[in-house]
Amino acid sequence: MVNVDVAIIGAGFSGLQAALDVQNAGFSVAVIEAQNYIGGKSLTRDLSSSSGIVELGPTWINNVTQPRVQALVDKYGLETAEQYLGGLSILYTPNGVAHSSKYGDFPTDVPLEELAKLQELSNVTDTESQKFDLENPGNWIGGEPPSIADVSFEDYMLSQGIEPGSFGHTQLTAASRALYGLDPSQIGMHFHLDYLKQGQGWLSLTSDHIEGAQYLKINEGVSKITQRMAEELPEDALFLESPVTQIVQENTGVTLHTKNNLEVKARKLVLTAPSHTYTNIDFIPALPRSKRELATRTTRGRYAKTVLTYRSPWWREAGLLGVFSSVNRGPFTTSWDNTRPEQNVSALALFSCGKEYDTLFSRKTTLERQKAMLDYLAEIVGSAIGKNVTDKAYDVVEYLEQEWYEKPYIEGAPVAAMGPGDYVQLAPVLTKVVGHIHFAGTETASIWKGYLEGAVQAGERAAKEVVGALKGNAAA
Numbered sequence: 083m084v085n086v087d088v089a090i091i092g093a094g095f096s097g098l099q100a101a102l103d104v105q106n107a108g109f110s111v112a113v114i115e116a117q118n119y120i121g122g123k124s125l126t127r128d129l130s131s132s133s134g135i136v137e138l139g140p141t142w143i144n145n146v147t148q149p150r151v152q153a154l155v156d157k158y159g160l161e162t163a164e165q166y167l168g169g170l171s172i173l174y175t176p177n178g179v180a181h182s183s184k185y186g187d188f189p190t191d192v193p194l195e196e197l198a199k200l201q202e203l204s205n206v207t208d209t210e211s212q213k214f215d216l217e218n219p220g221n222w223i224g225g226e227p228p229s230i231a232d233v234s235f236e237d238y239m240l241s242q243g244i245e246p247g248s249f250g251h252t253q254l255t256a257a258s259r260a261l262y263g264l265d266p267s268q269i270g271m272h273f274h275l276d277y278l279k280q281g282q283g284w285l286s287l288t289s290d291h292i293e294g295a296q297y298l299k300i301n302e303g304v305s306k307i308t309q310r311m312a313e314e315l316p317e318d319a320l321f322l323e324s325p326v327t328q329i330v331q332e333n334t335g336v337t338l339h340t341k342n343n344l345e346v347k348a349r350k351l352v353l354t355a356p357s358h359t360y361t362n363i364d365f366i367p368a369l370p371r372s373k374r375e376l377a378t379r380t381t382r383g384r385y386a387k388t389v390l391t392y393r394s395p396w397w398r399e400a401g402l403l404g405v406f407s408s409v410n411r412g413p414f415t416t417s418w419d420n421t422r423p424e425q426n427v428s429a430l431a432l433f434s435c436g437k438e439y440d441t442l443f444s445r446k447t448t449l450e451r452q453k454a455m456l457d458y459l460a461e462i463v464g465s466a467i468g469k470n471v472t473d474k475a476y477d478v479v480e481y482l483e484q485e486w487y488e489k490p491y492i493e494g495a496p497v498a499a500m501g502p503g504d505y506v507q508l509a510p511v512l513t514k515v516v517g518h519i520h521f522a523g524t525e526t527a528s529i530w531k532g533y534l535e536g537a538v539q540a541g542e543r544a545a546k547e548v549v550g551a552l553k554g555n556a557a558a
């Protein structure tokens with residue numbers, strides 16, 4: 083049996099940050115993790131064909147808007163490199179039209195009226211999002227609720243004249259799937275507006291430029307951070323392959339039981355697992371109704387990432403950025419250049435989110451999925467710049483895929499989302515303490531929910547709560 087001051091479930095960014103903060107405050111910790119690796123949704127992989135790396139989970143950070151993650155990069159002496167911004171990006175509409183544009187521009191072949199609607203929606207939602215009180219969800223800054231009702235994102239788009247099949251609808255649907263792994267019809271506008279404010283607005287969330295969330299890659303890989311964080315804990319404080327199956331609360335603390343028969347007693351617990359996975363744990367006594375509603379009503383994003391490596395970045399050589407976006411037609415929603423020139427790695431990362439995830443995994447074998455991905459990539463490239471480069475899309479060196487929706491104990495990415503009408507009821511419940519149990523994980527963050535920065539912020543907040551409670555207890 084293990085006996086500690088604070089047990090932490092989950093060895094992702096949130097759990098490790100909480101563990102380090104609690105340890106630095108002078109208390110003992112045990113981190114209990116279901117997977118056989120540390121990092122949770124962050125997963126850097128070594129390539130077999132070279133000494134380079136690729137990311138199968140998160141890739142990007144921003145050094146200014148995400149100061150906590152940048153501080154970790156600095157603390158561990160890691161290097162960053164900017165995302166590639168040269169060449170044309172391609173948006174492929176459901177009827178097979180390829181619109182191309184330079185990074186940051188709109189395509190010139192889309193009617194101005196359509197672009198104006200898109201711009202207006204982005205301005206209005208950014209403005210309305212400012213009314214959300216992120217520290218006290220469900221309350222409004224200035225007292226006035228937003229003028230946008232908590233309808234679905236899809237209904238809101240339609241109310242703004244953004245029709246299915248149009249450039250704007252395709253763009254926003256691709257954005258919804260990439261941001262949440264879910265369709266606009268599954269996203270409540272108040273959840274979305276809260277998310278927008280947390281991520282500092284549309285431009286910040288969607289940009290690969292200096293102001294955006296996709297600005298910098300970590301040269302040594304994101305997993306280097308969690309590896310170094312874990313090294314700061316005593317070796318016997320980390321328990322991998324130990325899914326927690328039961329949490330028993332008593333007056334003096336909690337007892338955890340795991341699938342591999344580990345028993346951990348702790349005075350306080352920080353639970354960093356995504357809320358939709360609380361259902362894997364038998365809570366005694368049962369969680370209050372509000373937490374059970376949260377666990378069963380949030381929707382987990384359908385998300386998979388495929389990385390294709392090549393001998394050279396043929397899309398760059400053909401004048402393309404490596405961003406190919408489309409909805410309702412093929413097995414991936416969008417792609418990004420993940421090339422690392424310093425490691426001689428030429429890579430494209432393809433994201434299959436929402437409906438595209440279903441399209442991809444309707445192909446059961448890896449070979450079938452590989453064929454579907456490459457055929458579709460070749461189709462888009464062929465339609466955008468002609469058939470002479472499509473062969474290059476097939477000339478893959480390594481094909482790596484990571485499925486996040488069915489992965490046990492993670493079960494969705496990047497974050498559990500709230501549907502129409504749910505925000506006011508569910509958002510205030512996210513961080514509510516239940517006896518000795520404190521809740522963290524990126525989903526509970528008040529900034530950058532769904533991102534590494536949010537995971538770290540939530541870990542810090544929960545550590546502060548338990549340290550405060552333990553110090554209060556000690557004084558009593």
Ligand SMILES: Cc1cc2nc3c(=O)[nH]c(=O)nc-3n(C[C@H](O)[C@H](O)[C@H](O)COP(=O)(O)OP(=O)(O)OC[C@H]3O[C@@H](n4cnc5c(N)ncnc54)[C@H](O)[C@@H]3O)c2cc1C
Nearest residue numbers: 092094095096116122123140141142326355523524532534
């Ligand atoms: C493909 C992809 C791309 C992304 N891109 C970016 C990006 O570019 N930039 C960015 O900032 N963010 C990105 N994200 C999001 C980012 O990865 C997450 O926000 C972050 O990793 C979440 O950290 P966390 O600690 O909150 O949760 P997690 O990493 O999910 O950690 C929770 C841990 O709890 C464990 N657990 C759950 N239940 C139990 C149990 N019962 N017992 C024991 N352990 C349990 C899980 O196994 C998991 O390891 C991306 C995510 C994905 C999947």
